[in-house]
Amino acid sequence: MDQVNRRDWLRGGAAMAVSAAASAAPKPLTEKEKLARIASNTWPMRTLFKTRAAGRTPNEKTLEFRKKYGEITMLDFPQFTKDIFPGVTHMDLWSSLFGDFNDESMYAKTTMTMGTNTRTVSEFDPSTPTGKKWLDQLAGKIAATGVKCHHVSNNAPRDICDLDPEKRKAGIEVAKKWLDGSAQIGAKTMRVNTGGPRIAPNAVATQDYPRNDEIVKYLSNAIESFKEMADYGGKVGVKVTIENHWGLSANPINVRIILDEVKHPFCEASPDFCNWEHEYLLYHGLEALAPYTHTTVHAKYWNRWKEVDVQRCVKIMNKANFQGKFALEYEDGPGDGVDGARYLFKEVMAAL
Numbered sequence: 001m002d003q004v005n006r007r008d009w010l011r012g013g014a015a016m017a018v019s020a021a022a023s024a025a026p027k028p029l030t031e032k033e034k035l036a037r038i039a040s041n042t043w044p045m046r047t048l049f050k051t052r053a054a055g056r057t058p059n060e061k062t063l064e065f066r067k068k069y070g071e072i073t074m075l076d077f078p079q080f081t082k083d084i085f086p087g088v089t090h091m092d093l094w095s096s097l098f099g100d101f102n103d104e105s106m107y108a109k110t111t112m113t114m115g116t117n118t119r120t121v122s123e124f125d126p127s128t129p130t131g132k133k134w135l136d137q138l139a140g141k142i143a144a145t146g147v148k149c150h151h152v153s154n155n156a157p158r159d160i161c162d163l164d165p166e167k168r169k170a171g172i173e174v175a176k177k178w179l180d181g182s183a184q185i186g187a188k189t190m191r192v193n194t195g196g197p198r199i200a201p202n203a204v205a206t207q208d209y210p211r212n213d214e215i216v217k218y219l220s221n222a223i224e225s226f227k228e229m230a231d232y233g234g235k236v237g238v239k240v241t242i243e244n245h246w247g248l249s250a251n252p253i254n255v256r257i258i259l260d261e262v263k264h265p266f267c268e269a270s271p272d273f274c275n276w277e278h279e280y281l282l283y284h285g286l287e288a289l290a291p292y293t294h295t296t297v298h299a300k301y302w303n304r305w306k307e308v309d310v311q312r313c314v315k316i317m318n319k320a321n322f323q324g325k326f327a328l329e330y331e332d333g334p335g336d337g338v339d340g341a342r343y344l345f346k347e348v349m350a351a352l
Helices: 002-024 031-035 043-048 060-069 075-083 129-145 163-182 211-235 252-262 281-292 308-321 337-351
Strands: 037-043 090-094 106-113 117-124 148-154 190-193 204-206 209-211 241-242 268-269 296-299 325-328
Touching: 002 204, 031 117, 031 204, 031 325, 037 043, 037 075, 037 148, 037 337, 043 129, 043 148, 043 211, 060 337, 075 129, 075 337, 129 148, 129 163, 148 163, 148 296, 148 325, 163 190, 163 211, 211 241, 211 252, 211 268, 241 252, 252 268, 281 308, 296 308, 296 337, 308 337, 325 337
Parallel strands: 037 090, 037 325, 090 148, 148 190, 190 241, 241 268, 296 325
Antiparallel strands: 106 117, 204 209
8 A cells, every 4th residue: 555655646746747847848939929029220220321421432232232222210210120020119229320410409529539549420419409309209200100219229428437537427427318318219228338448458467377457447437337327227217238349348257247246227238149259258258148138138140250159149048037139230241231130030039
C-alpha cells in the first residue's frame, strides 16, 4: 500500500510540475501584439528629408532614394510610417530633423566640436514660440494618423559630463527644453548623450598597475547631470535614456555605473544593437545593458560588423523580460534605408 501511495504521489507531483511549467511558459504573441512592439525610425530615412543645407547637391544614391519614395518632412513621417510599415503605430524621431527649415525663428545657433574641428550650426529650439507651434502641428499629425512618437533620439543636449561647469549647465538646460518638447508630442523616452571626449580617457600605469582617475571626473559629472535631468523628466513624464554612443557610453559598464548611481525611475538605458567598439560587445554588451532597459531599444543592422545576428539580439532582450519597443534603425548595408528597415522588421517580428 505504501508503495502504491508513493507511486501515485510521484505521478501527481510530476503532473503538477508539468502543469506549473506549462503555466510559466510565456504565451506566444499575436501578430497585433508583435506589431505593437515595433517603432519606425527616421534615421534610416534621413536622406529623404528636406534639409537646411542650401546649395548642396544630393549624391546619386540619395537622388535614387528620393525618386523611389519622394522627399518628406517630419510632419509627413507619421503617414509615411503607416504606408511603409502597415500596422506599426510608434515612431522613433531624430532631433536633427525637427522643425520647418524655412522658418529661422525656431532655430538657435550653437557651437559644436567634433575632435579638433569646431563649427556653428542651427538647431531646432523647442522652447521658441514658433517651435512650440510646430510641435503642435506634429502632435496634430500624430493624433490624425494614430502613429505615436515613442522615443526622441536626441543629439542636441551636449557637454553633459564636461569638466567646464558652465558648458555642462548649458547642456542640461537644452535637455530640459527638449524634455518639454518631447512631452508635448507624447514621447515616452528621450536619449541624451553623455558628452565629454568622444574617446573616453584610458587608464595609465601606476607602478605597473592601471589606474584611471581621469574618467572618474567625467563619470561624477554625468551622474549629477542625469540625476537633474531625470528629476525634470519625472515632472514632465518623459524618461531620460543613455544609448551606447561614444565617450563614456561606449563602455556598457560606464552606463551601468551612471544608472546605478542615479537610481531613478526616469533614467534608464536605450541600447543599440550595433554601436559598439568591438564585435565581442555585440551580444555581451547588450546582455550587460538589457536589465537596465525597459522602454526603448534600437534594433540595428550595420555592415561595420562582419555579422550581426538581429534575432539573437532580440532574444537577449526577451530573456531580460524587455517589454518595450524595438525601433528599426538600419545604419548601412546593401540596401537603402527602407529596404534595411523592412529587413529589420522581419527579423524582429520573427524573434518576438
